[in-house]
Amino acid sequence: MSVVALKPYDFPMKDVRENFPAPLLYIGWEEHLMFCAPFCLPLPPDTPFGALATAVLPGIFGYHPDFARIDWDQVEWKKNGQPWKPDSAKSLADNGLTHKDAIRFRTPGLTGIKGSFS
Template sequence: MAVAALTTYEFPAKDTADKFPAPLLYIGWEDHKMFCAPFCVPVPPDMKFGDMVSNMLPGMFSAHPDFARIDWATTEWFKSGQPWKPENDKSMADNGLGHKDVIRFRTPGLTGLGGSCF
Protein backbone atom coordinates (compact mmCIF):
# COMPACT_ATOMS: atom_id res chain seq x y z
CA MET A 1 0.00 0.00 0.00
CA ALA A 2 1.36 3.40 -0.94
CA VAL A 3 1.89 6.05 1.72
CA ALA A 4 0.80 9.63 1.15
CA ALA A 5 2.82 11.94 3.40
CA LEU A 6 1.31 15.27 4.38
CA THR A 7 4.73 16.94 4.42
CA THR A 8 8.21 16.17 3.16
CA TYR A 9 9.20 12.77 4.44
CA GLU A 10 12.99 12.76 4.54
CA PHE A 11 15.16 11.14 7.16
CA PRO A 12 18.55 9.43 7.29
CA ALA A 13 18.44 5.65 7.00
CA LYS A 14 19.24 3.92 10.30
CA ASP A 15 20.35 0.62 8.75
CA THR A 16 23.21 1.64 6.48
CA ALA A 17 26.13 -0.75 5.97
CA ASP A 18 28.45 1.26 8.25
CA LYS A 19 26.28 0.32 11.25
CA PHE A 20 26.93 -3.44 10.91
CA PRO A 21 30.04 -5.64 11.21
CA ALA A 22 29.61 -6.61 7.53
CA PRO A 23 27.03 -6.00 4.83
CA LEU A 24 23.73 -7.76 5.55
CA LEU A 25 22.59 -10.47 3.17
CA TYR A 26 19.15 -12.07 3.14
CA ILE A 27 19.30 -15.80 2.27
CA GLY A 28 16.25 -17.98 1.68
CA TRP A 29 15.59 -21.57 0.60
CA GLU A 30 12.70 -21.89 -1.84
CA ASP A 31 10.03 -24.56 -1.24
CA HIS A 32 11.05 -25.19 2.36
CA LYS A 33 8.40 -23.71 4.62
CA MET A 34 10.23 -24.83 7.76
CA PHE A 35 12.02 -21.50 7.21
CA CYS A 36 9.24 -18.96 6.76
CA ALA A 37 11.46 -16.07 5.68
CA PRO A 38 15.03 -15.49 4.52
CA PHE A 39 17.71 -15.32 7.18
CA CYS A 40 19.47 -11.98 7.49
CA VAL A 41 23.18 -12.39 8.21
CA PRO A 42 26.29 -10.22 8.03
CA VAL A 43 28.59 -11.53 5.29
CA PRO A 44 32.03 -10.01 4.67
CA PRO A 45 32.29 -8.69 1.10
CA ASP A 46 35.63 -10.47 0.59
CA MET A 47 34.25 -13.90 1.59
CA LYS A 48 34.14 -16.31 -1.34
CA PHE A 49 30.64 -17.34 -2.32
CA GLY A 50 31.58 -21.03 -2.06
CA ASP A 51 32.82 -20.49 1.50
CA MET A 52 29.50 -18.89 2.42
CA VAL A 53 27.67 -21.93 1.03
CA SER A 54 29.86 -24.48 2.82
CA ASN A 55 30.47 -22.60 6.08
CA MET A 56 27.36 -20.51 6.72
CA LEU A 57 24.40 -22.29 5.13
CA PRO A 58 24.72 -25.47 7.22
CA GLY A 59 24.35 -23.41 10.40
CA MET A 60 21.16 -21.87 9.04
CA PHE A 61 19.45 -24.71 7.21
CA SER A 62 20.86 -28.09 8.34
CA ALA A 63 18.01 -28.65 10.81
CA HIS A 64 15.91 -29.51 7.75
CA PRO A 65 16.19 -33.20 6.75
CA ASP A 66 16.52 -32.25 3.06
CA PHE A 67 19.66 -30.18 3.62
CA ALA A 68 22.04 -33.16 3.62
CA ARG A 69 20.56 -34.26 0.27
CA ILE A 70 21.23 -31.01 -1.61
CA ASP A 71 23.09 -31.39 -4.89
CA TRP A 72 24.81 -28.00 -5.01
CA ALA A 73 25.76 -28.54 -8.66
CA THR A 74 22.08 -28.42 -9.66
CA THR A 75 20.98 -25.72 -7.23
CA GLU A 76 19.19 -22.79 -8.86
CA TRP A 77 20.04 -19.36 -7.47
CA PHE A 78 18.01 -16.15 -7.56
CA LYS A 79 19.08 -12.60 -6.79
CA SER A 80 16.25 -10.17 -6.09
CA GLY A 81 13.83 -12.64 -7.68
CA GLN A 82 15.77 -13.07 -10.93
CA PRO A 83 17.71 -16.20 -12.00
CA TRP A 84 21.36 -15.74 -11.16
CA LYS A 85 24.55 -17.78 -11.45
CA PRO A 86 27.04 -17.02 -8.65
CA GLU A 87 30.67 -17.98 -9.02
CA ASN A 88 31.88 -19.98 -6.01
CA ASP A 89 35.51 -18.92 -6.31
CA LYS A 90 34.70 -15.20 -6.41
CA SER A 91 34.02 -12.95 -3.45
CA MET A 92 30.56 -11.82 -2.44
CA ALA A 93 31.37 -8.34 -3.79
CA ASP A 94 32.71 -9.77 -7.07
CA ASN A 95 29.43 -11.69 -7.39
CA GLY A 96 27.64 -8.35 -7.20
CA LEU A 97 26.28 -8.80 -3.68
CA GLY A 98 26.02 -5.81 -1.40
CA HIS A 99 24.27 -4.55 1.71
CA LYS A 100 20.70 -5.84 2.12
CA ASP A 101 20.65 -7.87 -1.11
CA VAL A 102 18.36 -10.89 -1.22
CA ILE A 103 19.38 -14.27 -2.60
CA ARG A 104 17.33 -17.45 -2.65
CA PHE A 105 18.13 -20.95 -3.78
CA ARG A 106 15.95 -23.76 -5.12
CA THR A 107 16.98 -27.39 -4.89
CA PRO A 108 15.43 -29.42 -7.73
CA GLY A 109 13.91 -32.65 -6.46
CA LEU A 110 13.71 -31.39 -2.88
CA THR A 111 10.41 -29.71 -2.23
CA GLY A 112 9.94 -29.43 1.52
CA LEU A 113 9.14 -31.98 4.20
CA GLY A 114 7.89 -35.07 2.43
CA GLY A 115 7.39 -33.11 -0.80
CA SER A 116 4.89 -30.80 0.89
CA CYS A 117 5.72 -27.86 -1.43
CA PHE A 118 5.06 -28.64 -5.05
Protein backbone atom coordinates in the same frame (compact mmCIF):
# COMPACT_ATOMS: atom_id res chain seq x y z
CA MET B 1 -1.16 -0.10 -0.25
CA SER B 2 0.52 3.25 -0.75
CA VAL B 3 1.38 5.62 2.07
CA VAL B 4 0.84 9.38 1.97
CA ALA B 5 3.00 11.42 4.32
CA LEU B 6 1.22 14.37 5.90
CA LYS B 7 4.47 16.18 6.63
CA PRO B 8 7.99 16.07 5.18
CA TYR B 9 9.51 12.66 5.72
CA ASP B 10 13.18 13.58 5.87
CA PHE B 11 15.51 11.70 8.20
CA PRO B 12 18.83 9.86 7.97
CA MET B 13 18.43 6.24 6.92
CA LYS B 14 19.28 3.81 9.73
CA ASP B 15 19.92 0.75 7.56
CA VAL B 16 22.91 2.09 5.61
CA ARG B 17 25.98 -0.12 5.27
CA GLU B 18 28.03 1.95 7.74
CA ASN B 19 25.69 1.01 10.60
CA PHE B 20 26.47 -2.74 10.38
CA PRO B 21 29.59 -4.83 11.04
CA ALA B 22 29.44 -6.14 7.44
CA PRO B 23 27.10 -5.81 4.46
CA LEU B 24 23.74 -7.47 5.04
CA LEU B 25 22.76 -10.33 2.76
CA TYR B 26 19.29 -11.86 2.69
CA ILE B 27 19.33 -15.61 1.96
CA GLY B 28 16.22 -17.73 1.36
CA TRP B 29 15.59 -21.36 0.42
CA GLU B 30 12.79 -21.82 -2.11
CA GLU B 31 10.10 -24.46 -1.56
CA HIS B 32 11.02 -25.07 2.08
CA LEU B 33 8.18 -23.76 4.19
CA MET B 34 9.96 -24.50 7.46
CA PHE B 35 11.69 -21.16 6.78
CA CYS B 36 9.00 -18.55 6.18
CA ALA B 37 11.33 -15.73 5.16
CA PRO B 38 14.93 -15.19 4.11
CA PHE B 39 17.54 -14.88 6.82
CA CYS B 40 19.46 -11.61 7.01
CA LEU B 41 23.16 -12.06 7.73
CA PRO B 42 26.07 -9.64 8.04
CA LEU B 43 28.72 -11.23 5.80
CA PRO B 44 32.14 -9.77 4.96
CA PRO B 45 32.37 -8.94 1.25
CA ASP B 46 35.56 -11.00 0.90
CA THR B 47 33.76 -14.21 1.98
CA PRO B 48 34.10 -16.78 -0.80
CA PHE B 49 30.67 -17.56 -2.25
CA GLY B 50 31.44 -21.28 -1.89
CA ALA B 51 31.74 -20.80 1.87
CA LEU B 52 28.00 -20.21 2.03
CA ALA B 53 27.31 -23.90 1.32
CA THR B 54 30.06 -25.21 3.61
CA ALA B 55 30.32 -22.75 6.49
CA VAL B 56 27.31 -20.42 6.61
CA LEU B 57 24.16 -22.17 5.45
CA PRO B 58 24.60 -25.38 7.50
CA GLY B 59 24.22 -23.31 10.67
CA ILE B 60 20.99 -21.80 9.40
CA PHE B 61 19.27 -24.47 7.33
CA GLY B 62 21.17 -27.57 8.47
CA TYR B 63 18.51 -28.90 10.79
CA HIS B 64 16.08 -29.33 7.87
CA PRO B 65 16.08 -32.99 6.76
CA ASP B 66 16.54 -32.00 3.09
CA PHE B 67 19.67 -29.94 3.70
CA ALA B 68 22.10 -32.88 3.79
CA ARG B 69 20.69 -34.06 0.45
CA ILE B 70 21.40 -30.85 -1.47
CA ASP B 71 23.42 -31.29 -4.65
CA TRP B 72 25.11 -27.89 -4.71
CA ASP B 73 26.09 -28.34 -8.38
CA GLN B 74 22.37 -28.45 -9.28
CA VAL B 75 21.19 -25.54 -7.13
CA GLU B 76 19.38 -22.77 -9.01
CA TRP B 77 20.09 -19.26 -7.75
CA LYS B 78 18.25 -15.95 -7.94
CA LYS B 79 19.68 -12.56 -7.05
CA ASN B 80 17.11 -9.87 -6.29
CA GLY B 81 14.43 -11.96 -8.02
CA GLN B 82 16.38 -12.63 -11.23
CA PRO B 83 18.06 -15.91 -12.32
CA TRP B 84 21.75 -15.75 -11.47
CA LYS B 85 24.83 -17.96 -11.70
CA PRO B 86 27.35 -17.16 -8.96
CA ASP B 87 30.97 -18.29 -9.11
CA SER B 88 31.70 -20.24 -5.93
CA ALA B 89 35.44 -19.50 -6.16
CA LYS B 90 34.87 -15.73 -6.15
CA SER B 91 34.02 -13.57 -3.16
CA LEU B 92 30.56 -12.24 -2.42
CA ALA B 93 31.69 -8.82 -3.67
CA ASP B 94 33.23 -10.28 -6.83
CA ASN B 95 29.89 -11.98 -7.49
CA GLY B 96 28.30 -8.53 -7.42
CA LEU B 97 26.61 -8.86 -4.02
CA THR B 98 26.23 -5.63 -2.08
CA HIS B 99 24.51 -4.40 1.08
CA LYS B 100 20.91 -5.63 1.41
CA ASP B 101 20.93 -7.81 -1.71
CA ALA B 102 18.63 -10.83 -1.60
CA ILE B 103 19.59 -14.23 -2.92
CA ARG B 104 17.40 -17.32 -3.01
CA PHE B 105 18.28 -20.86 -3.89
CA ARG B 106 16.13 -23.66 -5.24
CA THR B 107 17.12 -27.30 -4.85
CA PRO B 108 15.65 -29.38 -7.71
CA GLY B 109 14.13 -32.62 -6.43
CA LEU B 110 13.86 -31.35 -2.87
CA THR B 111 10.50 -29.78 -2.11
CA GLY B 112 10.20 -29.58 1.64
CA ILE B 113 9.62 -32.15 4.36
CA LYS B 114 8.14 -35.25 2.70
CA GLY B 115 7.46 -33.18 -0.44
CA SER B 116 5.19 -30.76 1.42
CA PHE B 117 5.68 -28.03 -1.15
CA SER B 118 4.78 -30.13 -4.21
